[in-house]
């Protein structure tokens with residue numbers, strides 16, 4: 001039975017997919033997004049907060065599934081299910097595939113949230129057991145993407161194109177970071193790409209600084225310390241840009 005490193009499991013979540021969900025946050029991510037609100041999920045090893053709290057727990061598939069299955073009644077009543085999130089799910093492909101497979105055996109709706117940064121072979125295997133893909137796209141410009149996240153987006157876009165050819169529901173999610181990726185140009189280009197690939201929905205996730213305190217607890221510096229969340233007016237403007245392309249848009253995830 002495969003085992004993996006989990007940051008935390010949140011029950012009764014009303015985000016990261018439809019209905020009431022259990023969200024399993026994995027540990028380990030190859031990106032270093034400047035705005036990341038979950039820095040405790042980035043390193044792929046266990047680590048300690050300054051207060052001595054351990055971050056990361058090794059769990060096997062049945063241990064994770066036994067928490068997930070507690071809420072089957074809620075999933076059925078609300079049209080919910082399970083979402084595997086990051087860190088980055090593509091870093092632990094065997095573990096993720098086994099959890100998704102286990103959930104589908106019990107007819108639980110499965111979603112993953114991914115940056116799309118990983119090998120296609122791993123991604124394809126995971127997709128086989130995934131009902132909904134929440135695919136984060138941070139910036140369409142390769143150079144900017146590298147500057148902002150530490151990696152280029154070539155692999156990511158390629159994986160998105162390949163995934164779009166499969167019969168899967170995909171929602172593109174853009175974290176809206178003021179002055180960083182919220183230009184009309186970037187949002188319209190992302191909407192154009194979605195339209196071209198037959199993807200029908202985009203979620204615009206307004207930046208928030210709720211993760212700031214975690215950087216202190218990890219002894220790391222938060223680069224965007226002075227950045228404010230985008231205004232409602234700005235979010236509605238961006239929403240309209242995407243709607244004009246005939247896509248469904250939601251503010252927030």
Ligand code: SF4
Pocket residue numbers: 029030031032033035036037038039041042086087088115
């Ligand atoms: S991809 Fe997600 S978890 Fe990874 S650094 Fe970026 S925001 Fe954080």
